[in-house]
Amino acid sequence: MEITKLSDEGRVMIPEELRKSHGWEVGQELIVIAIGDGILLKPRKTFPETTLDDVAGCLQYQGSPKTLEDMNNAIF
Numbered sequence: 001m002e003i004t005k006l007s008d009e010g011r012v013m014i015p016e017e018l019r020k021s022h023g024w025e026v027g028q029e030l031i032v033i034a035i036g037d038g039i040l041l042k043p044r045k046t047f048p049e050t051t052l053d054d055v056a057g058c059l060q061y062q063g064s065p066k067t068l069e070d071m072n073n074a075i076f
């Protein structure tokens with residue numbers, strides 16, 4: 001267990017050993033969650049940048065392509 005202090009600016013020092021063990025580097029964004037009588041700090045994970053081609057392939061549509069007319073008829 002480590003002890004740290006809250007500064008006048010509201011900053012808390014996270015001990016180096018904990019930062020290293022979690023792979024947190026300078027600039028790491030953390031999510032702060034209130035739990036009971038304390039708080040939980042979790043790293044904010046960013047999603048990798050993707051393109052339509054990256055995700056469209058996972059749809060795996062099986063069947064003949066639909067025409068624009070088919071799609072409009074389904075909507076209206």
